Amino acid sequence: MIRNPLLLKEFRQRMRTARAPIVVFGYVCGMALFTFFLLYENVQGQLTLLLPQRSEQVFLTLSLVQMTVAGFLTPAFAAGSISGERERRTLAVLLTTPLSPFGILAGKILSSTALLVLLLVVTLPLYSLVFLFGGAVPGEVVAVFAFQLFTILVIAALSVCWSTLVLRSGWSTVLSYATVAWMLVFTGVMGYGLQLVAQRYPLDQFLAGWGSFLLSLNPLWVLALLEAAVTGPPHAWAWFCLVYGGLCVILMTASVWRLRPQVLRFLPLRPEADERDYQ
Amino acid sequence: MIQTENLCKRYGRHLAVRDLNLFVRRGTVFGLVGENGAGKTTTLSVLATLTTPTSGRAYVNGFEVMGNPAGVRRSIGYMPDSFGVYDDISCQEYLQFYAECYRVPRAVAEARCQEYLDWVGLADQRDTYVNHLSRGMQQRLEIARCLMHDPPVLILDEPTSGLDPRSRIEVRQVLKRLRELGKTLIISSHILHELSEVADEIGMMRRGELIAVASVEVLRSHTSAYRRLHLAGDADFARWSAVLREDPRVMDVHPAAGGVEVLYAGTVLQQADLLARLVRAGIAVTQFVEQPTDIEALFLRLTEEGLA
Known part of the structure; x- marks a missing residue:
């Protein structure tokens, strides 16, 4: 994948402008200020009052804030990737090269997540500050980091797919942010609401099941579960990976067809692609 | 290929x-x-x-x-x-x-x-x-x-x-x-x-x-062989056409502003004969101009005739 020429070109383009270091610097400064504020609140100016439980809360809060920020930043980098190529009129030429449609999509997904991964990596020293005060173990940090990475990849993949399937960057951005809102807000509110209702009516297992399922689709809840901050099914993260992984596969297949309708010509009853408008 | x-x-x-x-x-x-x-x-x-x-x-x-x-x-x-x-x-x-x-x-x-x-x-x-x-x-x-x-x-x-x-x-x-x-x-x-x-x-x-x-x-050889002439004078189109078509080098005649346009397959010297023929027929020729050949019209004409 590292030999993907599109990926290398995108890295070069994205990282050579002044925007990349400014975004990284601004993000690290913001997160550092936030971390020091949380730590100060934790110790309340007296180092003898250190409580490992509160330090764990700092770690959790930091992870959740980072997940939310990264979640809402990802579409900004990914939502215009393919539709932007189309609007810039570079897509037709790209499609006449031997690059596979999957290679094009993968290159776009990985390049749009590169800066966000960099943002996660540069905040690792801030997490290490939390270790000083106890309460979080390295295994948790690895699990949280891996989950954040996976979620960013999922959001980027869905955004790139929307960007391929719809014709305009504006629509692609709307759909991508709607997807992020579904993941971060809607599933949380609905899942929590259904569980509250189920608590009032304990016999209604159906509602409780749906509530639990919706919550397992919420990355913030799964992240809190990984840190044992909330209770839920032990393998909720597996549901999360399965559902969103499956959604990515479906949308990627549709995107491959959109880019090169010939690739799926063996499928019966495949819809006719409107090639005239697309390229 | x-x-x-x-x-x-x-x-x-x-x-x-x-x-x-x-x-x-x-x-x-x-x-x-x-x-x-x-x-x-x-x-x-x-x-x-x-x-x-x-x-x-x-x-x-x-x-x-x-x-x-x-x-x-x-x-x-x-x-x-x-x-x-x-x-x-x-x-x-x-x-x-x-x-x-x-x-x-x-x-x-x-x-x-x-x-x-x-x-x-x-x-x-x-x-x-x-x-x-x-x-x-x-x-x-x-x-x-x-x-x-x-x-x-x-x-x-x-x-x-x-x-x-x-x-x-x-x-x-x-x-x-x-x-x-x-x-x-x-x-x-x-x-x-x-x-x-x-x-x-x-x-x-x-x-x-x-x-x-x-x-x-083929197109080039015909482009150099054909000339497009714009002629103006006091005759109506029927008269222009009748006199011009007596010359076997005139391939086509059609109306144009103030006169006619002629597709001519002769040399520059032979154009003088054409002008003399018109004068002898009593047409007062006020303009006799060679125009650049319209390659697209020629292309269509040649392909219609099956020459290409």
């Missing part, structure tokens, strides 16, 4: 290309001319594997566009009618990116990059960002881009469109040089005159159909 058999492409109810049978020999330059909506771009898109044909077959370098699109893609360099460029990458990086897409070894790509930038007259712009180049320079860079993987076939859709006269001449010179490389070229354009300067054969499309194909050599 390029062949289509009863190629059709339909967009909904609109038939963009209808039963197209085209044959382009290896190492020749084929010009495709026609007005907007004639089906030129759709034809080239099918040949470039960007569009799937509704029916019929198309072959490029022996590969069928639906059966082996990957083989077709490796064989072609495609330049669309309206293209864009990437921001913030230099000409050299731009060319190397496309070379990498075709898995051209790095050392070969660097050598070709030097060679083709020089070839299209952009050697001094090597480190300039592509989006900072003028449109004409970008067109020439696109031609260099098409050559980076050394394809045997080049498909160029309106390579001079949207350019100022100077840039058109520069791009045309590059196209002429492409002939020297022995590539097979298919070029579309609105302007027949422009295509006739670079092409060996010209096909005219209208409403999705290839209505005529002619060799440029």
Whole structure:
């Protein structure tokens, strides 16, 4: 994948402008200020009052804030990737090269997540500050980091797919942010609401099941579960990976067809692609 | 090298290309001319594997566009009618990116990059960002881009469109040089005159159909043989026509502002005989002017007569 020429070109383009270091610097400064504020609140100016439980809360809060920020930043980098190529009129030429449609999509997904991964990596020293005060173990940090990475990849993949399937960057951005809102807000509110209702009516297992399922689709809840901050099914993260992984596969297949309708010509009853408008 | 058999492409109810049978020999330059909506771009898109044909077959370098699109893609360099460029990458990086897409070894790509930038007259712009180049320079860079993987076939859709006269001449010179490389070229354009300067054969499309194909050599010989004369005077068209058609070198007469327009197959000296004939017939000729030959009208006329 590292030999993907599109990926290398995108890295070069994205990282050579002044925007990349400014975004990284601004993000690290913001997160550092936030971390020091949380730590100060934790110790309340007296180092003898250190409580490992509160330090764990700092770690959790930091992870959740980072997940939310990264979640809402990802579409900004990914939502215009393919539709932007189309609007810039570079897509037709790209499609006449031997690059596979999957290679094009993968290159776009990985390049749009590169800066966000960099943002996660540069905040690792801030997490290490939390270790000083106890309460979080390295295994948790690895699990949280891996989950954040996976979620960013999922959001980027869905955004790139929307960007391929719809014709305009504006629509692609709307759909991508709607997807992020579904993941971060809607599933949380609905899942929590259904569980509250189920608590009032304990016999209604159906509602409780749906509530639990919706919550397992919420990355913030799964992240809190990984840190044992909330209770839920032990393998909720597996549901999360399965559902969103499956959604990515479906949308990627549709995107491959959109880019090169010939690739799926063996499928019966495949819809006719409107090639005239697309390229 | 390029062949289509009863190629059709339909967009909904609109038939963009209808039963197209085209044959382009290896190492020749084929010009495709026609007005907007004639089906030129759709034809080239099918040949470039960007569009799937509704029916019929198309072959490029022996590969069928639906059966082996990957083989077709490796064989072609495609330049669309309206293209864009990437921001913030230099000409050299731009060319190397496309070379990498075709898995051209790095050392070969660097050598070709030097060679083709020089070839299209952009050697001094090597480190300039592509989006900072003028449109004409970008067109020439696109031609260099098409050559980076050394394809045997080049498909160029309106390579001079949207350019100022100077840039058109520069791009045309590059196209002429492409002939020297022995590539097979298919070029579309609105302007027949422009295509006739670079092409060996010209096909005219209208409403999705290839209505005529002619060799440029034949076209040129007839262009030099035929002259278009504009005559003005006091006679009506019937009288003009009767007198003029007595001369066997007059091929065609039709009304024009203040007189008639004549397609004449004689020399400049023989035009004097024609003028004398008109004067002897009592027509007061007030204007007798030779006009540049309309190559498009001539092309259609020749193909209708089956001369080409």
